[in-house]
Amino acid sequence: MSGIDFINEVKQSYIRRKIAFYGLLSLAFSLVWLAIYFKWQPENSSSFTVLFIWGIGIFFLIWEIQKTRRISPAAIVQHLNRTQPELQESCHLLLTPPENLNLLERLQVQRLAPLLRALDPKKAIAISYNKAWFTLFLSLFLSAVILFLPYFSQEKTTLATTSEQPENQIKTTIKSVARIQSVSIRVIPPAYTHRLAYTLNNLNFKAEEGSRLTWVVRTTGNINNLQLNTAEKSKLTFRKVATKPNTYTTSFTPARSFIYTLDLNAKKSELYAVELLADQNPVISIQKPKPYSEIQFGEPQQVNVEANLSDDYGLQKANLVATIAQGSGESVTFREVPYPLSLNSIKSLKQHSVRKNIDLKALGMTYGDEFYFYLQAWDNHRGYARSETYFVQLEDTTVVTDGAALSLGVSVVPAYFRSQRQLIIDTEKLIQGKKVLTPIVVQERSNNLGADQKILRLRYGKFLGEESETVIGANPAAEHHDDDGHGHSATSKEPNNATELLAPYIHQHDTEEDATYFEPAVKAQLKAALAQMWEAELRLRLSQPEAALPFEYKALRLLKEVQQKSRAYVRKMGFDAPPLKEAEKRLTGELNKINAPDNIENRTEKQSYPFIRQALPWLSAQQPGFIKAGKEILLLQQAGQELAQITVNQPVKYLKSLKSLRQLITEVQTGKITCSPCLVTVAAAFESVLPQPTVPLTPQSVHRSPLAEQYFRNVK
Known part of the structure; x- marks a missing residue:
């Protein structure tokens, strides 16, 4: 047998004997808990507790067994070196591969071989079973005591004792010691909550407003009087339930939260509180649109409404009320249009999402009209909520909306600034009629619109000094000829002539860029509008009215902004009062007829509590x-x-x-x-x-300069 095989055999023997040791402990532990369980037969909660404790004990025993299984050969070798002196603390050589040993270590391993064969694996690591057997016999004794000794219970002793007493004395004793055994409250919520009835065991509880409350009290014996007293001095007497012995009940529907006591035989109990939860109003949250929005010219004339509605017990219905304002001045007309909303549940019946798309064209609205709307919701009870009013306006590009017009503003912009809108209308008509027109007619009309766009572009170009389109895309300051009338010399052919090199940068003649009266910011915006017109004209010449339409809208927007910025104003004239001669009038007024007002009022503050x-x-x-x-x-x-x-x-x-x-x-x-x-x-x-006391006002000391003191003395 090799050294490694011997160590493995020692390990397996140790694990088997350790499992047997822990098995005896588990058996002893289980016998005691089984005796407890079968003797008293606890209820569900107590039974669960007993089984839970027994499971914890078994878990720890299994954990110790698993810990024993994970013992390493190195630990066994260390134990053998410590407990077996004849091995000369050389057992660790058995775990080293033979090729890694030197000559002296190999001789030591050969010397250990007969010693290992003579050594019993069971005696290598000794385990004592005395504690396990003692624990098992002790558990058997305790189990026998639990199961067989307590035959006479407390109930039999009580009956034997009370049987000797007179019957009247027994009844008096039972009534005197009667107490409340259990109390349960049944809550029947009102119909608007859509909730089923439920039962509570806690005497301090919360219930829905309008609920029907029923107390069911079980006592240990017959009682003379049981009342429910509230803080408002109202009393409810419990009545006995005929079908259940020693059971009493009472019920009522409270109007508000209250505090009560359960008085048994005129003996008051502790104070208990009942809090009634009032029905909350619905909550409306609108995501789209914004509180104020404007539909620009060319955008779809639609209003998309997205909102979330919620309530604590559910919603009954919801409406969107729209108001349309049309006209201007004194001829404004209003009409109201209600829209019922369909409620779509998000997570439960308490939360709903609302989506409504309103077509303003179908309502007969046009540019300059205004659209107001708000949401309102009702819950299942009496709750009502209404959102803020949201405002949507259709932009009217024909009206100047600058607030400075009230200051006598005078427009210096020609009337044909607004002709870009007519081009947009004609382009939209062409796009709508492409289905019924021939390609030749479409091409001709698109080309004509391109020509109109060119004429309009040239008109606006005059405001930037563009007299013709020969200089478009070129550098007018860098190109000159001998016959342009600027007085250039044709004989200047020197390669390093400083005048010609600096001519594009220091040309002193009037240029087209500077021949305008616009501010630089307005000029840049007008240039951007002309660039958009160029792009629109290009698409119209190529018979692509759909591609030209976005550029036409952009050009119109820029032109309207230019129109707002290019306004002249005249200052209002008013009355200028003559200047006062302060040196003659200052401190000359008569103050003898001026009396300080005296207001005397007697008030008695009513103190709270x-x-x-x-x-x-x-x-x-x-x-x-x-x-x-x-x-x-x-x-x-x-x-x-x-x-x-x-x-x-x-x-x-x-x-x-x-x-x-x-x-x-x-x-x-x-x-x-x-x-x-x-x-x-x-x-x-x-x-x-008690409310917090108010801090009395204390007079503050004011330090004045000598000049101020003299001033106040002269005033007095």
Whole structure:
């Protein structure tokens, strides 16, 4: 047997014996938990807890077994070197390949071979089973105790004891010790919520506004009286359920949030709060269009409305109400058009998306008209919501919309600035009629439109100094001839003549670029418009009216902007008052008839929460211990009533403080205060209820210069 085979055999033997050890522990652990489970037979929640703890224990045992399986040969070799002296701490040589050993190490391995054959793998790593067997026998004993010893239960002892008592005394005892065993609240939401009825076990709960609340109380015995008391001094008496023993119920529909107690046999319970959730109004969120938008000339005359509508319990319907304004001046007419909207659910019935496409041409709108709309939505109850009004305007290119026109503006632009729009209209008509016209007619009309575009371009070119189109695309400052009348000499042929070299840059004659009265920014924009006209003319000459139309629109837009910038204004004239002679008039007025107004008004401010204000100083001065209180008990009760009214609206914030106040009142009545945290909690609640005091205004000291002091003395 080789050294590596021996180490593997030692490892497998150790793993088998370790698994047997942990198996005994698992068996002992399982016997105890099975005995507990079969003896008491816990309910679902308790059964789950027992099984969960048992599963955790088994998991740790399996984890230890897996940890044992992952033991390495190096660890076994280290253990053998430490526990077997006869091996001379040379077992690590068994893991080294023979070709890597030197002569001395090979001799040592040959010497270890007979020692390994004589060594028992079970004794190489010893494992004691004493603890495992002791644990197993202990678990068997505990299981027997759990299963066989507790035969007589507490119920049998109680029955045996009570059977000897008189019957009347038994009934009295049962009534005196009767208590509330369980309480469940059934909530029936109103119809507008579309929710099914549900049951709650928490006495502090939230419910929908308008819900029907039903309390079902189970007691340990018969009771004389069980009431539900609210902070508004209303009382509801529980009635007994005939089909269920020791079960009582009452129900009502509250109008607002409230605080209540369950009083059993005139003994008050803790305070509980019921918060009613009011129905929220729908929420409208419009994504498209923007609150104010304008449809430019040439754009589709349509309004795409995209919105999201949501509500806490669902929507019933939604409408889009549009208002159309047509005309100008005193002849403006308005008409309203409603559009019912179809609700498309996004995630649930509570959220809906709305998409509506409105064709303005179908409504008879034209350029300059205005379109207003808003969305409105109704939920299943009484909720209603309306969005802001959105505004859409159709651009009217025939009207100058500069606000400075109110300042007597005078337009110096010729009338034919607006003829580019007529070209656009004719081009659109040609595009629409291509289906019924022959190609020759289409080509002829397109060519005629190109000629009209050329004429219009040349007219606008005059404003830039372009008298003809011979210089288009060339450098007019660089090309000159002998007979151009500029006085150039034809005999100048020198190659390095400085005049000719600098002529394109310092030419002093008037050029076409400078023969205008436009500002540089306006001139650049007008040049851009002429470039667009060039592109449109090119497409029209090639019988491509569809390709020419975008350039025509761009040219019209640039021309309208030029028209707005090229306006002259005349300053308004008004009345100029004569200058005042300050040296003669200053500080000469008579002030003897000027009296300072005296306004006297007596106001008595009504303080809020008067009892809380009176109780807070006394409460802050108290310490735990014996106390003698007289009127303070009534004062605390009155302050508690004020705090209860606040707690109805904010139960989460003040319910704990109200409970502490009730406990404090009980202790004050007994003459000894033992609850120190109650004093701090109630005092903090009283301080948070009271409004913050206003800071009185203090007169500020003003430091004036001697000149200012003299001025105020002269004024007085």
